[in-house]
Amino acid sequence: TRTTRPQRLLQAVSINAVRGDPDSVIKAIDHFCKHTEWAMNVGDEKGAILDLVVMETCPSTVLELGTYCGYSTVRITRLLPPATKLITVEMNPEYAHVARQVIQHAGLQDKVCVLEGESADLIPKMANMFGIQAFDFVFLDHWKDHYLPDIRLLEDCGLLAQGSVVLADNVVCPGAPDYLNYVRYNLKYSSRFYQAHLEYTRVLDGLERSEYQGD
Numbered sequence: 001t002r003t004t005r006p007q008r009l010l011q012a013v014s015i016n017a018v019r020g021d022p023d024s025v026i027k028a029i030d031h032f033c034k035h036t037e038w039a040m041n042v043g044d045e046k047g048a049i050l051d052l053v054v055m056e057t058c059p060s061t062v063l064e065l066g067t068y069c070g071y072s073t074v075r076i077t078r079l080l081p082p083a084t085k086l087i088t089v090e091m092n093p094e095y096a097h098v099a100r101q102v103i104q105h106a107g108l109q110d111k112v113c114v115l116e117g118e119s120a121d122l123i124p125k126m127a128n129m130f131g132i133q134a135f136d137f138v139f140l141d142h143w144k145d146h147y148l149p150d151i152r153l154l155e156d157c158g159l160l161a162q163g164s165v166v167l168a169d170n171v172v173c174p175g176a177p178d179y180l181n182y183v184r185y186n187l188k189y190s191s192r193f194y195q196a197h198l199e200y201t202r203v204l205d206g207l208e209r210s211e212y213q214g215d
């Protein structure tokens with residue numbers, strides 16, 4: 001049977017990226033998506049904004065919802081100091097399997113836990129599973145209509161603390177209007193929009209950075 005897009009992306013990484021070099025993995029994926037086959041990675045333009053927000057947050061605990069092939073997982077984890085942990089959630093087992101191999105190619109497997117399942121099921125278990133209080137940084141990149149219920153669930157589970165930063169991809173395309181309305185007009189958040197483009201295209205998109213102000 002024909003290979004899947006994630007498998008073709010992984011093959012491009014294994015051929016073109018240097019083992020243990022996260023930047024070469026990022027470049028190999030961006031090259032593949034620009035010149036061979038589009039894929040829904042956050043991409044280089046939005047990825048540079050993601051890098052800046054991660055660097056200014058200096059997080060110790062990170063949650064990513066929506067791993068896909070692990071592109072943003074590698075982007076974030078390469079910027080984290082050694083003692084930090086990134087938990088990333090992927091509901092598609094095939095995507096998760098590809099992501100683990102991409103993350104391993106980058107040499108970052110010791111700092112990443114790829115969890116398989118749905119965010120709504122896993123979020124309530126995370127505090128006990130990992131012995132954490134709150135996430136310093138959350139990257140939302142899964143089903144766009146789950147951004148709002150999931151940020152509410154994170155609040156209810158006490159997994160956001162004062163200063164926690166939530167960065168959401170695709171708030172323009174495909175769009176997350178209910179989520180935007182919530183974080184922009186709720187006093188619990190201080191929110192700002194970063195205008196950009198849909199990965200590897202000229203279509204308008206952007207990221208929303210929302211800082212939790214505490215209960």
Ligand SMILES: O=C(NCCCCCn1ccc2cnccc21)c1cc(-c2ccc(F)cc2)cc(O)c1O
Nearest residue numbers: 040065066089090091118119141142143170173174
């Ligand atoms: O749909 C997108 N991502 C989500 C994929 C499915 C996530 C499923 N999933 C993973 C973890 C998880 C945990 N719990 C529940 C569900 C979960 C997406 C789409 C586009 C896009 C596509 C076509 C187009 F024409 C324009 C834009 C661009 C992006 O950047 C995207 O991110």
Ligand SMILES: [Mg+2]
Nearest residue numbers: 042141169170
């Ligand atoms: Mg996305």
